[in-house]
Amino acid sequence: MADENGEASFLITQPERVVGSTYDVRLTSGPACDTSRFSSDTCLVVEVPEKDMTSKTPVRVRDGVSLSLDRTGDTQFRVTATATGGGTAATGAPAAEADRASGNLKVGVGRDVQRNTYGRVVDPTNRPPIPRFSFSPDYPTTNTLVRADADRSRDPDGSIKSYTWYVDGTETSAGGTPATIETSLSAGAHNVTLVLTDDEGATARQSRTVRVSGLEYNKDMSVSSGTGRTGGNCAEFSITNQWGQAIDVSHLSIDPPNKVNFIDYSSGAEIAIDTNNDGDYTDAYDIGYDIGRIDTRNKPDGVVLTLGRGPNRLDISAGQTVGVSVCKFQGGGPLRGQNDFPEFGFRYWVDGTTNRTVFGAEDGPTVTDYAVTRSGGDVTVSFDSSEELDTTTFGGEIGNGGSTATVSGSDFSESVAGGTYTYEATFSRPSGTYYVRLDDAETAGGTEVTNLPQNASAGGISATGPYVWQTGGDWDSADRSVGVVHDSYGDYGAARLQLGTPPGSVDGSLVSHWPFDGGSVVDVAGSNDGSLEGGPSTTDGIAGTTALSFDGSDDHLTVPDDSSLEMSDDEVTVSMWVNKDSRQGGYIWLFEKGYAYNMLFSGGNDFIFAINDGGTLYGTAPEGIDHRADRYYHLVGTFDGEVMRSYVDGTRVGIDSRPDEMESASGEDAGIATDLATDARYLDGAIDDVRVYDDRLTDDQVERLSNVTEGYVETASKSGSAVNMKKLDLSYDADIDSGESIELTVRAPGRESDTITLGASDDGTGTVDVSGFRGGKESELWVEVRLTSSSSATSPELDGVAIEEGS
Numbered sequence: 001m002a003d004e005n006g007e008a009s010f011l012i013t014q015p016e017r018v019v020g021s022t023y024d025v026r027l028t029s030g031p032a033c034d035t036s037r038f039s040s041d042t043c044l045v046v047e048v049p050e051k052d053m054t055s056k057t058p059v060r061v062r063d064g065v066s067l068s069l070d071r072t073g074d075t076q077f078r079v080t081a082t083a084t085g086g087g088t089a090a091t092g093a094p095a096a097e098a099d100r101a102s103g104n105l106k107v108g109v110g111r112d113v114q115r116n117t118y119g120r121v122v123d124p125t126n127r128p129p130i131p132r133f134s135f136s137p138d139y140p141t142t143n144t145l146v147r148a149d150a151d152r153s154r155d156p157d158g159s160i161k162s163y164t165w166y167v168d169g170t171e172t173s174a175g176g177t178p179a180t181i182e183t184s185l186s187a188g189a190h191n192v193t194l195v196l197t198d199d200e201g202a203t204a205r206q207s208r209t210v211r212v213s214g215l216e217y218n219k220d221m222s223v224s225s226g227t228g229r230t231g232g233n234c235a236e237f238s239i240t241n242q243w244g245q246a247i248d249v250s251h252l253s254i255d256p257p258n259k260v261n262f263i264d265y266s267s268g269a270e271i272a273i274d275t276n277n278d279g280d281y282t283d284a285y286d287i288g289y290d291i292g293r294i295d296t297r298n299k300p301d302g303v304v305l306t307l308g309r310g311p312n313r314l315d316i317s318a319g320q321t322v323g324v325s326v327c328k329f330q331g332g333g334p335l336r337g338q339n340d341f342p343e344f345g346f347r348y349w350v351d352g353t354t355n356r357t358v359f360g361a362e363d364g365p366t367v368t369d370y371a372v373t374r375s376g377g378d379v380t381v382s383f384d385s386s387e388e389l390d391t392t393t394f395g396g397e398i399g400n401g402g403s404t405a406t407v408s409g410s411d412f413s414e415s416v417a418g419g420t421y422t423y424e425a426t427f428s429r430p431s432g433t434y435y436v437r438l439d440d441a442e443t444a445g446g447t448e449v450t451n452l453p454q455n456a457s458a459g460g461i462s463a464t465g466p467y468v469w470q471t472g473g474d475w476d477s478a479d480r481s482v483g484v485v486h487d488s489y490g491d492y493g494a495a496r497l498q499l500g501t502p503p504g505s506v507d508g509s510l511v512s513h514w515p516f517d518g519g520s521v522v523d524v525a526g527s528n529d530g531s532l533e534g535g536p537s538t539t540d541g542i543a544g545t546t547a548l549s550f551d552g553s554d555d556h557l558t559v560p561d562d563s564s565l566e567m568s569d570d571e572v573t574v575s576m577w578v579n580k581d582s583r584q585g586g587y588i589w590l591f592e593k594g595y596a597y598n599m600l601f602s603g604g605n606d607f608i609f610a611i612n613d614g615g616t617l618y619g620t621a622p623e624g625i626d627h628r629a630d631r632y633y634h635l636v637g638t639f640d641g642e643v644m645r646s647y648v649d650g651t652r653v654g655i656d657s658r659p660d661e662m663e664s665a666s667g668e669d670a671g672i673a674t675d676l677a678t679d680a681r682y683l684d685g686a687i688d689d690v691r692v693y694d695d696r697l698t699d700d701q702v703e704r705l706s707n708v709t710e711g712y713v714e715t716a717s718k719s720g721s722a723v724n725m726k727k728l729d730l731s732y733d734a735d736i737d738s739g740e741s742i743e744l745t746v747r748a749p750g751r752e753s754d755t756i757t758l759g760a761s762d763d764g765t766g767t768v769d770v771s772g773f774r775g776g777k778e779s780e781l782w783v784e785v786r787l788t789s790s791s792s793a794t795s796p797e798l799d800g801v802a803i804e805e806g807s
Contacts, residue, residue, distance in 0.1 A: 025069065026045050026069065027044060027045070031751060066082050067082075068080050126158070129155040129156075129204050130196075133194050133208070136149070139357060141213045141216045146182070146185050147181070147182045148194070149179065150180065150194055151179050152476070154477070155196075155199070160197070161198060163179050165195075167192055168191055187243055189209050189211050190211075191209055192207065194207075211356075214241065216240045217344075218237070218321070220237055221236070222236055222237070223235045223236075223341060234325060234326065235327075235335070235341065235342050236325045238322065242319075247350045248315055248348060248349040248350075249316060249347070250314075251304055252271070256302065256342045259340070262295055263330070264293045273285040273325075274325070277322055277323045281325055285314055300518060301519065301521055304533060326342070326344070337448060341360050342360055345358035345359075365443050365449050365450060368383065369382070370382075372456040373458050375470075376468075377430065380425070381425050382423065383438070384422050386419065387443045388443065388444045389443055390441075391410075393409065394411075395408065395438075395440035398436045400429075400432050400434045407436060407437075432764075432765055433457055435457040437454070438454045461731040461732065461800045465804055466718050467718050467803040469802070472495045478715050479782075482711055483708070483710060483711025484498065484787060485501070489503075489517075490516075491518065495799065497787065497799075498543065500795070506701050510526075511694050512564070512690075515689055516538075516548045516690070519536070521557055528562050531558050533558055534554040535554075536549060537549050542577050542793055546688075547687060547689075550683050550684065550686070552581070552684025555673060556674035558670070561668055563666075565670055570641040571640050572597050572693065573697045574609070574691070574692055574693075575634070575635070575702075576591065576634075576636075576688070577687065578590060578683075578687055579687075582685075583605065585603065585604045586603070586604060588682070589671065589681045590687070592672075592677070593665045593671075595663055596668070597637070597639065598611075598675075609636075609646040610644075613663065615663075618644065619656070632792050632793060634648070635648060636697070636705065638696045642657060644656045650705075709792055710789070711786070712785060713785045714784045715782045719780045722779040723804075725775060727805050728805060728806065729770065729804050729806040730770050731767045731803075732762075732767075732802075733764070733799040733801075734758060734765075734798045735763060735797040737760055737796070738760045739791060740790070741789075741796065743758075743788070747782050747784060748780060753772040756768055
């Protein structure tokens with residue numbers, strides 16, 4: 001490159017169709033530079049993490065010369081050689097030289113592209129902070145404090161220096177800590193924005209909409225058995241319209257306690273609404289039709305009932321309070337106290353916009369932030385309460401599937417800070433995964449905690465020392481994580497690695513995401529929770545999670561209309577996994593948002609994505625793939641305002657440029673597994689992991705969404721006492737079934753171990769030797785984890801890994 005502080009620039013081109021949109025460049029040395037084509041002491045490395053691609057260029061460095069790397073532009077990096085003295089190079093000889101002093105390194109095209117199995121990635125640029133915040137409660141009303149919490153925000157290469165909050169454009173710091181705000185909001189939709197600034201001045205922001213309901217529950221619910229309005233089990237309460245105008249109530253949701261097996265609405269009189277709230281239901285509002293007997297045993301989210309039809313809907317005037325009585329809960333004995341309160345919800349309309357109020361058992365004393373963690377040989381359970389609890393009333397259990405033990409109040413310690421009571425208990429246990437369940441607890445005043453039981457588990461190893469990765473914080477701080485979920489939603493856990501695509505990881509335009517885990521229809525990305533109708537049940541889904549199964553007769557999901565599902569700029573992407581149970585004929589609807597954007601099977605088998613441009617419904621041509629039963633297919637439809645595209649398992653199979661806009665679907669609910677417009681065309685099969693984006697995803701992004709069979713995590717490094725690299729043991733706790741594997745590679749600066757491959761025979765906990773290091777000691781280590789599965793329906797799980805010096 002030159003002998004007296006000379007320079008050479010390497011220009012890196014990045015064709016999007018090959019490598020996507022992100023890459024890293026770094027200098028490294030040692031065995032990590034060896035390839036099948038050359039062996040070099042030092043090399044320049046270009047890496048594309050998401051595509052698992054690497055290009056290496058050898059650099060020969062003479063004695064007395066040091067190299068440095070810096071960025072000079074978006075695609076240009078400069079390698080500088082500096083003479084440090086002591087060299088033996090002849091006069092005029094280059095101090096350092098590269099095989100290609102300048103040129104284009106086309107990652108993904110050249111022959112030296114290979115799987116990345118070498119050391120740590122270092123990005124020469126500052127990475128901005130990553131904002132994440134959530135709201136509580138889930139369904140705020142005008143009488144509740146809304147809390148926004150950003151404690152899961154992080155900076156990948158430094159620290160967060162400031163949190164700045166804006167509510168409806170006005171900066172606020174009301175209550176809480178810098179990472180939280182607490183404020184009362186008026187009825188309606190409010191924009192909340194968080195701006196983060198890191199220690200190098202980089203900023204990032206996230207905005208979310210919180211909807212505050214003006215239909216207020218008056219916290220006066222009571223339950224009775226045998227003495228109710230119609231006999232049997234009844235619940236009664238009142239609600240008040242706090243909006244400044246009348247509202248139109250269209251639906252009532254009822255989620256009874258688990259002990260209830262049936263709701264018997266055979267006469268219509270079991271639901272009554274006392275419009276003048278005088279306690280006399282003889283002249284109450286009548287819903288106008290008989291509902292029949294409902295089996296609630298396979299409905300984890302309860303049922304949704306229409307309150308009247310057409311002009312018979314329920315109107316509540318501004319400031320009006322109405323009483324509500326719901327009876328005939330059957331099975332499981334009498335309803336007694338707050339623990340037996342059903343959860344109720346009302347969907348209503350104001351100014352043409354739909355709103356929701358949801359309330360029930362959680363309105364009594366509750367525990368929050370219930371968590372179980374593992375550290376070394378200890379399993380710890382902790383939770384918070386806004387009220388002081390009587391520990392003598394605690395009852396629960398700890399176990400691992402083989403042995404169990406009782407959990408009692410004497411196991412717990414209590415501390416209080418800022419009005420929050422924290423309870424914690426620690427149990428010594430050998431390696432393995434343990435659950436801790438809390439079944440019973442009361443306040444010091446004798447009131448039962450309403451949201452019990454609580455249950456959580458933590459796996460891991462009993463190893464101690466600095467080189468252990470097994471908590472949510474360990475995985476969240478990873479330098480790289482692609483195709484792996486380590487978050488607490490649905491069937492996933494924050495302290496466990498499992499294949500999948502985290503919400504928002506592919507594109508920031510994600511509007512709604514329904515994982516359907518455990519039969520839940522909660523939107524984990526937005527606020528568009530659905531409601532089950534008919535009798536959908538749970539079944540095996542993708543990547544070891546659960547999905548919803550629809551019977552092809554009347555099972556479906558309805559998502560209330562919301563402005564967030566009205567796509568801006570006429571761009572949209574819909575993604576889902578579908579497993580057909582039988583061959584059906586005709587049109588079978590998968591997703592429907594009015595006439596705006598739809599996904600369906602034509603002829604019962606050919607996948608079509610359809611857009612209505614304001615008068616005509618256009619669909620991509622049938623792709624001619626035989627979607628056989630008992631296999632999940634990943635189906636995606638996109639529209640960018642000009643071109644529709646359809647994809648099956650990550651491959652584009654259809655394209656159509658006829659529509660030039662998308663019709664508005666304002667006021668129209670969204671339907672899944674049916675065509676709501678015809679109340680027919682039901683799917684006989686399973687659907688999992690439905691996502692809607694307010695943007696057109698690229699081919700590469702769709703391919704990433706479809707890949708749930710492999711993923712990797714490169715942990716953040718940990719430092720501690722120096723260990724002998726020839727005597728390392730690796731302990732693990734993993735769940736690995738047939739067709740699944742986990743690869744583990746231990747890394748230290750400039751070198752790496754041989755890859756350790758775990759299969760089904762290694763399921764559970766174990767300890768293996770680490771080979772491949774030539775000796776010496778290191779005080780900084782990290783691990784690369786690769787998860788693979790032969791099927792999109794299954795996933796290995798890793799609960800913990802530790803490195804220790806053996807004998």
